[in-house]
Amino acid sequence: MRNLVRYIISRTLMTIPMVLILLTIIFVVLRLMPGDPVSAMLGGHAPEKVIEQKREQLGLNRPMYIQYADYIWKVCHLDLGESMVLQQEVTEAISDKLPATIELTTFGMLITLVLGIFLGAYAADKRRTMRDSAIRLYGIVVYCIPVYWLGLMLQLVFGIWLDWFPIAGRTGARIFPSDFENTGFYLIDTLLMRDWTAFGDVLLHLVLPAFTLGLTLSGIFVRLTRANMLDVLKADYILAAESRGIGHGTIVYRHALKNAFIPILTMMGLQVALLMAGAILTETTFSWPGMGRLLLERIYLRDYPTIQGVIIVFALMVAFISLLVDIIYAIVDPRIRY
Amino acid sequence: MNYSMARGLARPIRFFAGMGRKYGVEWWILCVGALIIIAILAMAFFSPFIAPFDPYRQDAGPQLAAPGGPYLMGTDNLQRDVWSRIVFGSQTILRVSVLAAVISSFFGILLGLISGYAGGAVDRSLSLVMDAVYVFPGLILAIALAAMFGPGVLNITFAVAVIYIPTYFRLVRGQTLAIKQELYVEAARAIGAGSFTILGKYIFPNVIATTVVVFTLNVADAIMIEAALTYLGLGLPPSIVDWGMDLAMGKKYLPSGVWWLVTFPGMMISLLALGFTMLGEGLAEILNPRLLER
Amino acid sequence: MNPGDTILSIQDLHVEFPINIGTVRAVQGVSLELKMGEVMGLVGESGCGKSTLGFSILRLLRPPGRISGGKILYRDRDIAAMDRRELLALRGSKIAMIFQDPLTSLNPLYSIGDHFVETLKTHEKGLGRKDALVLAERMLESLGIAKDRLHEYPHQMSGGMRQRIMIGLALIMNPDLLIADEPTTALDVIVEAQFLDLLNDLKNRFNLTIILITHNLGNVAQLADRITVMYGGAIAEVAPAGSLFHDPLHPYTRGLLASIPNIRLDQPKLMTMPGSPPDLVDPPAGCVFHPRCPHTMDICRKERPPIAARNGHLVNCWLYKERP
Numbered sequence: 001m002r003n004l005v006r007y008i009i010s011r012t013l014m015t016i017p018m019v020l021i022l023l024t025i026i027f028v029v030l031r032l033m034p035g036d037p038v039s040a041m042l043g044g045h046a047p048e049k050v051i052e053q054k055r056e057q058l059g060l061n062r063p064m065y066i067q068y069a070d071y072i073w074k075v076c077h078l079d080l081g082e083s084m085v086l087q088q089e090v091t092e093a094i095s096d097k098l099p100a101t102i103e104l105t106t107f108g109m110l111i112t113l114v115l116g117i118f119l120g121a122y123a124a125d126k127r128r129t130m131r132d133s134a135i136r137l138y139g140i141v142v143y144c145i146p147v148y149w150l151g152l153m154l155q156l157v158f159g160i161w162l163d164w165f166p167i168a169g170r171t172g173a174r175i176f177p178s179d180f181e182n183t184g185f186y187l188i189d190t191l192l193m194r195d196w197t198a199f200g201d202v203l204l205h206l207v208l209p210a211f212t213l214g215l216t217l218s219g220i221f222v223r224l225t226r227a228n229m230l231d232v233l234k235a236d237y238i239l240a241a242e243s244r245g246i247g248h249g250t251i252v253y254r255h256a257l258k259n260a261f262i263p264i265l266t267m268m269g270l271q272v273a274l275l276m277a278g279a280i281l282t283e284t285t286f287s288w289p290g291m292g293r294l295l296l297e298r299i300y301l302r303d304y305p306t307i308q309g310v311i312i313v314f315a316l317m318v319a320f321i322s323l324l325v326d327i328i329y330a331i332v333d334p335r336i337r338y
Numbered sequence: 339m340n341y342s343m344a345r346g347l348a349r350p351i352r353f354f355a356g357m358g359r360k361y362g363v364e365w366w367i368l369c370v371g372a373l374i375i376i377a378i379l380a381m382a383f384f385s386p387f388i389a390p391f392d393p394y395r396q397d398a399g400p401q402l403a404a405p406g407g408p409y410l411m412g413t414d415n416l417q418r419d420v421w422s423r424i425v426f427g428s429q430t431i432l433r434v435s436v437l438a439a440v441i442s443s444f445f446g447i448l449l450g451l452i453s454g455y456a457g458g459a460v461d462r463s464l465s466l467v468m469d470a471v472y473v474f475p476g477l478i479l480a481i482a483l484a485a486m487f488g489p490g491v492l493n494i495t496f497a498v499a500v501i502y503i504p505t506y507f508r509l510v511r512g513q514t515l516a517i518k519q520e521l522y523v524e525a526a527r528a529i530g531a532g533s534f535t536i537l538g539k540y541i542f543p544n545v546i547a548t549t550v551v552v553f554t555l556n557v558a559d560a561i562m563i564e565a566a567l568t569y570l571g572l573g574l575p576p577s578i579v580d581w582g583m584d585l586a587m588g589k590k591y592l593p594s595g596v597w598w599l600v601t602f603p604g605m606m607i608s609l610l611a612l613g614f615t616m617l618g619e620g621l622a623e624i625l626n627p628r629l630l631e632r
Numbered sequence: 633m634n635p636g637d638t639i640l641s642i643q644d645l646h647v648e649f650p651i652n653i654g655t656v657r658a659v660q661g662v663s664l665e666l667k668m669g670e671v672m673g674l675v676g677e678s679g680c681g682k683s684t685l686g687f688s689i690l691r692l693l694r695p696p697g698r699i700s701g702g703k704i705l706y707r708d709r710d711i712a713a714m715d716r717r718e719l720l721a722l723r724g725s726k727i728a729m730i731f732q733d734p735l736t737s738l739n740p741l742y743s744i745g746d747h748f749v750e751t752l753k754t755h756e757k758g759l760g761r762k763d764a765l766v767l768a769e770r771m772l773e774s775l776g777i778a779k780d781r782l783h784e785y786p787h788q789m790s791g792g793m794r795q796r797i798m799i800g801l802a803l804i805m806n807p808d809l810l811i812a813d814e815p816t817t818a819l820d821v822i823v824e825a826q827f828l829d830l831l832n833d834l835k836n837r838f839n840l841t842i843i844l845i846t847h848n849l850g851n852v853a854q855l856a857d858r859i860t861v862m863y864g865g866a867i868a869e870v871a872p873a874g875s876l877f878h879d880p881l882h883p884y885t886r887g888l889l890a891s892i893p894n895i896r897l898d899q900p901k902l903m904t905m906p907g908s909p910p911d912l913v914d915p916p917a918g919c920v921f922h923p924r925c926p927h928t929m930d931i932c933r934k935e936r937p938p939i940a941a942r943n944g945h946l947v948n949c950w951l952y953k954e955r956p
Contacts, residue, residue, distance in 0.1 A: 017466070018469075018470055018473075021466055021467060021470040022470050022474060025467070025470060025471060025474070025479075026482075029479070029482050029483060029486065030482060030486065133363070140612070140615060140616065140619065141608075141612065143615065144558065144562075144608050144611040144612040144615050145608045146562045146565060146566060146569075146604065146607055146608065146611070148565075148566060148569050148585070148604075149585065149600070149604030149605075149607060149608065152585070152588075152589060152592060152600045152604060153600070153601070153604070155592060156592060156597050156600065156601075160592065160593065160595055161595075167593070235736060236731060236732075236733055236736040236737045237736060237737055237738055237739040237740075239692060239694075239731065239737075240729075240731055240737040240738070240798070240801075241739065241750075242692055242723070243690055243692055243723055243724060243728070243729040243731075243802075244723060244724035244728070244750075244751045244754070244801060244802075245720045245721065245722070245723035245724035245725060245751075245754055245755060246720075246724075246750060246751070246754055247720060247754070250750075250754075255739055255742075258739075258741050259739070259740065259741055262741075269473070270472075270473065272473075272475075273473060273474065273475040273476060274475070276475040276477075276478065277475045277476065277477030277478065277566075280477060280478065280481075280570075281477070281566055281569070281570070284569075284570060285589070295478075295481065296481075296570055296571075299481070299485045299572070300571070307482070307485070311478060311482055314474075314475060314478050315474060318473055318474060318475065319473075322473060332741075333741070334740070334741065334743075334785040334787070335740055335785070335787045
């Protein structure tokens with residue numbers, strides 16, 4: 001147990017250089033690239049004086065290394081500056097939108113995991129049959145369907161033609177988030193308030209976006225699970241379990257899947273990037289008021305500090321989730337030596 | 339006449355069937371992928387001959403006409419012919435995605451070779467940066483770059499190219515490290531081969547075989563990212579025909595039941611990505627016999 | 633059932649593996665009788681079908697392998713014809729098996745206790761976890777392993793200890809037949825000797841009938857009552873252990889024994905057998921051993937030899953067929 005704690009601490013410390021590099025990359029991309037953010041922001045037609053004023057206000061006329069130190073210093077204090085177009089702290093804008101994105105990605109990931117892992121395990125169990133081929137085909141095809149198009153198609157079929165689910169936003173017209181808003185996670189908020197109509201409405205709104213995100217990513221997990229299951233099913237302990245009279249289902253879905261899950265878990269850290277990219281696109285398709293929408297809106301408005309802030313938060317989320325995955329890995333696998 | 343034609347055909351047929359027996363399903367996956375790519379390439383090369391209308395012409399037909407009659411895939415809100423725009427749009431997406439993959443493979447392979455071969459501090463710092471870019475969501479990076487560069491075909495190409503450099507880098511670096519240890523490379527060094535000879539003659543040819551597969555899969559990915567950027571309204575000026583932009587435009591009319599504006603461009607993006615993915619999958623299984631054991 | 637009664641009777645068993653270049657005939661018409669309480673050594677070079685024979689007794693052949701003919705009678709019930717439920721009830725509870733590599737035969741994510749509990753609860757539905765653990769503790773202690781190790785994971789134990797746990801798992805349901813597939817190959821020599829002692833001891837304590845599959849003639853010499861020599865998917869010779877070593881009849885058995893290094897100095901020269909094992913996709917016509925046999929006759933190339941009984945041996949060779 002003490003070992004585990006030590007491992008978690010050292011692994012957490014190891015995230016720091018990664019975060020620093022990510023922050024540096026963001027700095028480089030947003031400040032050193034050709035094109036001055038201020039003139040880009042003001043559309044290139046602003047008078048010289050206005051540009052100069054803005055530059056001063058943003059501290060962009062100081063030497064680069066001072067800007068960099070200042071930038072890192074402020075991020076460390078969770079100070080992301082102030083929006084240039086609205087009278088609003090960037091952190092405030094973000095904390096307003098972050099729960100929506102987390103709610104969406106969490107449910108998307110859940111759908112992906114359930115679908116991907118079950119189908120992958122099933123395909124491996126039935127390897128080299130028609131059902132296996134069909135599932136493999138599903139994996140390839142689904143991987144090639146852009147998440148934004150899948151979203152539009154689901155909107156068309158289930159939102160417009162069948163009219164089962166709403167196709168935009170987090171709540172319907174007659175539901176007012178201000179009535180229950182608390183944590184920002186609407187499902188939790190409505191549950192806390194025991195407001196069942198609102199809960200149902202929020203859940204209905206979540207269905208299509210979450211499935212869009214979940215279905216798209218499930219292709220990768222089908223393939224990962226299937227490949228790992230095939231390896232594990234060849235292992236001696238599977239044969240040994242069979243020789244003891246353990247049933248086939250228990251062997252495939254307990255013995256094998258448990259072992260196959262460990263490499264899948266390690267891969268999950270890398271899929272987070274895809275999850276977030278998918279979330280941004282899904283948010284745009286479904287007018288989901290999350291981080292992706294915020295980022296794009298502010299890009300159109302050329303609100304430079306907010307753009308930077310949103311990207312930083314995405315970077316921090318990536319670092320945090322890969323840390324989390326490693327820690328879960330350490331807890332699940334008894335073999336790991338810290 | 340007929341006889342000699344049949345004989346001329348017999349050989350390729352035998353070749354295809356033989357490969358099919360040898361590699362099974364994987365060979366057919368590869369063939370289908372190649373077929374899709376060839377069809378869309380032909381579409382791009384011969385666009386003016388295939389498209390019935392000028393893709394920019396705003397009076398090609400009625401507004402928002404459903405597919406049918408002279409309009410295979412209907413018309414859009416500006417009275418343009420959707421099928422003609424699909425045909426010409428293939429040029430944009432192919433140009434951007436293939437060029438982006440070429441650029442990122444060039445830099446990725448180069449840096450990977452240097453890093454793996456040189457080792458030491460160069461390797462450590464390059465790897466650190468590349469790993470960080472690798473875990474960072476590529477789309478977000480591309481969005482930031484596209485926003486900074488402004489719209490333009492070359493700009494979007496670079497934005498897409500940057501995010502795949504680490505993929506090649508990691509692959510090539512790992513292989514370079516492994517091959518460097520091989521006996522035949524040691525032997526070459528012992529008889530006085532210089533670094534360039536070793537890199538060029540021994541390491542590069544080995545590396546290139548695996549990068550072929552990654553390249554094809556990368557193009558598939560780049561296709562989806564390119565279309566994603568233009569779907570989000572970044573990357574290209576509206577004067578260029580592009581599937582992703584048409585998709586974004588069609589989205590506005592979806593709630594009123596206009597299905598053809600989103601269905602067809604999206605289908606084409608998926609199909610093209612599928613073509614490259616299948617080609618890559620097939621190649622991977624055939625070039626790497628170990629995978630066939632399964 | 634009394635000692636000496638037949639517990640297992642294999643009758644004209646055929647096993648084949650259809651692969652893309654043809655069909656591997658891994659076992660071709662093997663018949664074998666096993667008496668209650670005896671240790672039967674099953675020897676032969678790799679690829680002779682001895683392991684396949686062992687696996688087919690519990691129908692553990694990996695697809696596409698399958699039993700294509702014959703019967704496997706365990707206490708007069710045909711295993712080859714059993715349905716899934718009967719088969720699962722048989723595996724581990726009546727007939728148990730231990731495997732080559734103790735390092736990989738235990739699930740790395742299951743504690744030792746989990747393994748025992750799972751096996752016990754599979755065969756005795758009503759058993760609670762606590763009671764199962766008590767039974768497991770007793771088994772561990774009888775194998776000389778401290779009972780608190782039940783909570784440990786396979787990677788925390790040595791190879792010899794894991795081998796003993798494998799045995800414990802195999803014997804926890806009190807089976808009467810144990811199939812041991814190359815159980816000592818992965819162990820070093822000292823542990824191997826201890827393990828064979830343990831096996832001998834357990835045989836008496838649990839009234840086991842054992843099939844010991846090995847390519848190591850030393851192992852069988854130490855433990856087996858009778859020895860079956862296999863070659864090319866068929867039985868070459870079955871004989872009491874002592875008699876086989878002193879008076880081998882089949883030319884292949886002779887060759888096999890002559891190729892064992894011997895500590896005695898008067899051994900003239902280590903023999904090697906010319907040729908290589910047969911291709912089982914396209915086996916030689918007649919006797920499978922004839923291309924390598926020093927005594928090949930015309931009939932060997934044409935017809936399969938019948939079983940002949942001679943000096944208490946059963947031998948599959950034309951040399952011993954009394955001609956009419």
